[in-house]
Amino acid sequence: MRRAIYPGSFDPITNGHVDVICRASRLFDELIVAVASNEQKKTSLFSFSERVDLIEQVCRDARNVVVMHFDGLLVDFARQREASAILRGLRAVSDFEFEFQMALMNRKMEPGIETVFLMPREEYTYLSSSLIKEIARLGGPVEAFVPSCVAKALEAKLRAK
Amino acid sequence: MRRAIYPGSFDPITNGHVDVICRASRLFDELIVAVASNEQKKTSLFSFSERVDLIEQVCRDARNVVVMHFDGLLVDFARQREASAILRGLRAVSDFEFEFQMALMNRKMEPGIETVFLMPREEYTYLSSSLIKEIARLGGPVEAFVPSCVAKALEAKLRAK
Amino acid sequence: MRRAIYPGSFDPITNGHVDVICRASRLFDELIVAVASNEQKKTSLFSFSERVDLIEQVCRDARNVVVMHFDGLLVDFARQREASAILRGLRAVSDFEFEFQMALMNRKMEPGIETVFLMPREEYTYLSSSLIKEIARLGGPVEAFVPSCVAKALEAKLRAK
Amino acid sequence: MRRAIYPGSFDPITNGHVDVICRASRLFDELIVAVASNEQKKTSLFSFSERVDLIEQVCRDARNVVVMHFDGLLVDFARQREASAILRGLRAVSDFEFEFQMALMNRKMEPGIETVFLMPREEYTYLSSSLIKEIARLGGPVEAFVPSCVAKALEAKLRAK
Amino acid sequence: MRRAIYPGSFDPITNGHVDVICRASRLFDELIVAVASNEQKKTSLFSFSERVDLIEQVCRDARNVVVMHFDGLLVDFARQREASAILRGLRAVSDFEFEFQMALMNRKMEPGIETVFLMPREEYTYLSSSLIKEIARLGGPVEAFVPSCVAKALEAKLRAK
Amino acid sequence: MRRAIYPGSFDPITNGHVDVICRASRLFDELIVAVASNEQKKTSLFSFSERVDLIEQVCRDARNVVVMHFDGLLVDFARQREASAILRGLRAVSDFEFEFQMALMNRKMEPGIETVFLMPREEYTYLSSSLIKEIARLGGPVEAFVPSCVAKALEAKLRAK
Numbered sequence: 001m002r003r004a005i006y007p008g009s010f011d012p013i014t015n016g017h018v019d020v021i022c023r024a025s026r027l028f029d030e031l032i033v034a035v036a037s038n039e040q041k042k043t044s045l046f047s048f049s050e051r052v053d054l055i056e057q058v059c060r061d062a063r064n065v066v067v068m069h070f071d072g073l074l075v076d077f078a079r080q081r082e083a084s085a086i087l088r089g090l091r092a093v094s095d096f097e098f099e100f101q102m103a104l105m106n107r108k109m110e111p112g113i114e115t116v117f118l119m120p121r122e123e124y125t126y127l128s129s130s131l132i133k134e135i136a137r138l139g140g141p142v143e144a145f146v147p148s149c150v151a152k153a154l155e156a157k158l159r160a161k
Numbered sequence: 162m163r164r165a166i167y168p169g170s171f172d173p174i175t176n177g178h179v180d181v182i183c184r185a186s187r188l189f190d191e192l193i194v195a196v197a198s199n200e201q202k203k204t205s206l207f208s209f210s211e212r213v214d215l216i217e218q219v220c221r222d223a224r225n226v227v228v229m230h231f232d233g234l235l236v237d238f239a240r241q242r243e244a245s246a247i248l249r250g251l252r253a254v255s256d257f258e259f260e261f262q263m264a265l266m267n268r269k270m271e272p273g274i275e276t277v278f279l280m281p282r283e284e285y286t287y288l289s290s291s292l293i294k295e296i297a298r299l300g301g302p303v304e305a306f307v308p309s310c311v312a313k314a315l316e317a318k319l320r321a322k
Numbered sequence: 323m324r325r326a327i328y329p330g331s332f333d334p335i336t337n338g339h340v341d342v343i344c345r346a347s348r349l350f351d352e353l354i355v356a357v358a359s360n361e362q363k364k365t366s367l368f369s370f371s372e373r374v375d376l377i378e379q380v381c382r383d384a385r386n387v388v389v390m391h392f393d394g395l396l397v398d399f400a401r402q403r404e405a406s407a408i409l410r411g412l413r414a415v416s417d418f419e420f421e422f423q424m425a426l427m428n429r430k431m432e433p434g435i436e437t438v439f440l441m442p443r444e445e446y447t448y449l450s451s452s453l454i455k456e457i458a459r460l461g462g463p464v465e466a467f468v469p470s471c472v473a474k475a476l477e478a479k480l481r482a483k
Numbered sequence: 484m485r486r487a488i489y490p491g492s493f494d495p496i497t498n499g500h501v502d503v504i505c506r507a508s509r510l511f512d513e514l515i516v517a518v519a520s521n522e523q524k525k526t527s528l529f530s531f532s533e534r535v536d537l538i539e540q541v542c543r544d545a546r547n548v549v550v551m552h553f554d555g556l557l558v559d560f561a562r563q564r565e566a567s568a569i570l571r572g573l574r575a576v577s578d579f580e581f582e583f584q585m586a587l588m589n590r591k592m593e594p595g596i597e598t599v600f601l602m603p604r605e606e607y608t609y610l611s612s613s614l615i616k617e618i619a620r621l622g623g624p625v626e627a628f629v630p631s632c633v634a635k636a637l638e639a640k641l642r643a644k
Numbered sequence: 645m646r647r648a649i650y651p652g653s654f655d656p657i658t659n660g661h662v663d664v665i666c667r668a669s670r671l672f673d674e675l676i677v678a679v680a681s682n683e684q685k686k687t688s689l690f691s692f693s694e695r696v697d698l699i700e701q702v703c704r705d706a707r708n709v710v711v712m713h714f715d716g717l718l719v720d721f722a723r724q725r726e727a728s729a730i731l732r733g734l735r736a737v738s739d740f741e742f743e744f745q746m747a748l749m750n751r752k753m754e755p756g757i758e759t760v761f762l763m764p765r766e767e768y769t770y771l772s773s774s775l776i777k778e779i780a781r782l783g784g785p786v787e788a789f790v791p792s793c794v795a796k797a798l799e800a801k802l803r804a805k
Numbered sequence: 806m807r808r809a810i811y812p813g814s815f816d817p818i819t820n821g822h823v824d825v826i827c828r829a830s831r832l833f834d835e836l837i838v839a840v841a842s843n844e845q846k847k848t849s850l851f852s853f854s855e856r857v858d859l860i861e862q863v864c865r866d867a868r869n870v871v872v873m874h875f876d877g878l879l880v881d882f883a884r885q886r887e888a889s890a891i892l893r894g895l896r897a898v899s900d901f902e903f904e905f906q907m908a909l910m911n912r913k914m915e916p917g918i919e920t921v922f923l924m925p926r927e928e929y930t931y932l933s934s935s936l937i938k939e940i941a942r943l944g945g946p947v948e949a950f951v952p953s954c955v956a957k958a959l960e961a962k963l964r965a966k
Binding site: 394397422423424426427430 | 897930931933936940943944945946949950
């Protein structure tokens with residue numbers, strides 16, 4: 001069985017993430033969406049459990065997709081889960097540089113796990129969680145960028161502030 | 162009448178900004194320099210009114226240039242002002258990526274407003290407000306990089322600290 | 323009156339070109355689609371008059387769009403036509419570099435004419451005339467990438483070979 | 484069974500190609516190395532059958548790797564072979580742009596086949612068949628860049644000229 | 645005598661830095677590794693004297709390498725030291741943009757000092773001090789990325805926290 | 806004594822090349838401008854001896870600059886001349902990729918010779934010999950882009966055709 005891991009902070013999950021998850025779930029027997037809980041630098045808008053909950057709602061119908069959290073080194077987590085691949089979506093040149101740096105570093109630490117890059121739909125190339133949060137904060141429409149349950153959660157979260 | 166909007170934080174305005182404003186003012190009937198007041202993440206060196214004031218001093222002689230502030234979504238502001246274009250200066254590859262992401266996002270929210278890119282003079286491609294502030298803080302010369310009123314304001318501001 | 327020039331070889335015109343023409347025709351009073359006849363290096367698939375003819379069919383309903391040819395320096399042509407801007411569509415990083423090189427060269431020769439960059443729809447970012455000709459040669463479908471009259475012309479041209 | 488296709492002209496196969504083939508053969512049940520025979524523009528140094536023969540020698544021990552040729556559209560070939568993925572190695576920014584353009588075009592023609600990107604070893608990022616041929620022509624050493632049977636074939640081919 | 649300056653924050657020095665220092669020490673008569681003490685924005689993990697101390701341990705055997713600190717403008721420091729070159733290692737496209745911006749700015753302030761770029765070993769292209777600190781914080785292995793005295797210092801520093 | 810080699814086809818030498826030569830001649834004891842005579846792919850506009858002659862006219866006053874030709878592998882030539890560095894000018898991102906590929910390949914073949922990158926003046930970043938030849942062919946002005954003896958040679962050469 002081939003298992004892949006799709007890591008991220010998913011604060012919150014966007015249509016771009018969903019697109020990559022769909023594509024990857026057809027290429028691997030099992031796909032673990034791995035939510036990073038260790039974010040010391042930046043504070044997240046959604047709590048860890050809120051982020052996991054939103055992904056689970058969105059991926060409910062995908063049979064071979066599992067949502068998990070991890071809080072140490074990604075390669076350690078991948079090794080424990082016996083994954084053969086780490087999955088990443090590539091969007092733009094700046095992504096490309098950073099992703100390659102991470103992938104080479106991970107390969108150095110764990111040569112047996114391959115980093116695999118997929119390309120999201122071109123209309124999702126401009127999506128990022130931080131841009132969407134910025135738009136939501138300014139009262140802009142986010143329905144076109146995130147699943148509907150995420151749009152509602154964003155609205156509720158920002159109204160509460 | 163065709164109206165364009167040139168948005169930014171302008172903290173402070175540089176010779177690169179001035180160059181883009183001059184070029185754009187010849188292409189459009191009216192150019193609105195739109196100063197963003199909503200900067201939650203980073204604190205600005207100059208207050209909002211100081212930044213507006215410096216732009217107004219610099220653009221005094223440009224007849225079809227207006228300085229305004231905005232504090233919500235840029236596309237909402239552009240729509241209210243009946244602008245047909247958002248203007249951006251392109252400097253480098255990293256700019257390019259970020260600018261395209263913003264432009265595609267804005268187009269999704271408001272398809273009727275076009276983002277137009279201009280190229281500043283090549284000798285201004287290395288200018289950024291943050292680099293200039295860093296140089297000023299370290300006591301370096303900034304007269305070659307900003308209008309003279311801005312150089313004076315930088316000096317006064319940093320001496321006061 | 324503000325006039326812009328959109329230069330290219332248009333061998334043949336693609337949906338990406340059409341998208342840029344539509345966007346530009348709303349920003350300028352007149353848009354000249356300028357077909358380059360001087361291509362010493364590479365031989366074109368369509369003759370010069372075929373290329374002009376296809377553009378004219380496609381742009382028939384655009385009132386302020388004119389199709390012309392030019393065979394010398396672009397800046398000389400722009401000066402003769404009293405254009406205030408040269409228009410270019412930006413697609414990708416490699417485009418960006420080349421386009422900037424051309425734009426800076428043109429500015430050096432004629433400082434009075436500005437190069438203006440527009441961004442085509444993201445689903446057209448992958449289109450290029452040469453890729454489309456390659457697909458057509460291999461018998462692939464091109465209807466999604468070019469206007470229908472161009473698809474027919476491609477088929478007829480390649481069948482005749 | 485999941486089958487992937489690794490297309491190219493392989494004129495000749497390099498250590499970078501071999502590295503990508505090894506990595507991919509662990510991720511898929513079957514990997515088809517698909518040698519393009521249709522190269523109208525550029526003439527190849529090695530004939531089609533020589534290129535296939537060299538790949539077969541190099542991949543002899545890889546059980547799930549098959550070498551084939553194709554001469555039409557890549558997506559048609561992938562569909563006939565019931566492949567779920569097209570495999571590409573990513574080396575640098577210029578690669579990235581071109582590869583994305585191809586991948587988006589292929590997706591438009593055949594949405595059911597995913598393009599998957601792998602990263603070769605960093606010491607192979609500078610390898611290209613054309614650079615290696617250039618070095619061989621100038622009498623330089625190529626043993627570090629290609630499998631030994633390819634180094635011999637290059638030497639023999641160039642001596643014969 | 646030709647003297648070059650290699651500036652940075654070196655928090656801490658990595659194998660990539662060491663590689664650049666070795667290469668540069670063969671090209672110049674004297675190489676000053678210049679440790680920046682003025683970091684107002686980001687707090688460093690290692691104190692200024694710890695960073696200097698680690699570099700001195702690593703570069704002990706390099707006869708023409710000197711470690712110094714500076715806390716003003718880099719070009720002022722270079723002028724005082726009568727350096728003819730500022731040395732930088734280039735790793736990736738994003739580096740490239742930022743480095744050019746800095747180099748052009750420095751040239752504007754001090755035309756007599758040239759910025760010289762070297763290329764580290766390709767296996768060090770993915771190294772950055774911040775990535776290494778992140779790995780160390782998560783308990784990952786850093787011995788492959790930094791000199792052994794730095795690995796020990798990282799471990800001691802993080803255990804103390 | 807430290808010797809550097811600045812290789813190229815110089816067909817013809819431009820102001821950008823001259824700028825790099827000036828900068829490099831201050832950093833090294835001797836600079837060899839090495840004109841490649843082996844250009845099988847593309848035919849040059851100027852003959853090999855014409856290209857050498859133009860460089861010699863331009864560099865007449867630079868005491869430590871020597872013009873030579875080479876027709877094999879660059880690293881072999883550099884080794885024979887006991888050079889410690891190969892010099893390259895970096896202009897743009899696409900340059901950057903290609904130059905790194907070449908530099909890594911050369912380092913693999915000859916680890917003892919370092920590739921050193923300099924940055925030309927920003928106003929020369931758009932210059933390339935091929936673009937200048939194209940402009941000259943179309944009757945455009947080239948005096949701003951090349952030394953005056955080169956401008957005359959271009960005019961004479963193209964009139965003769």
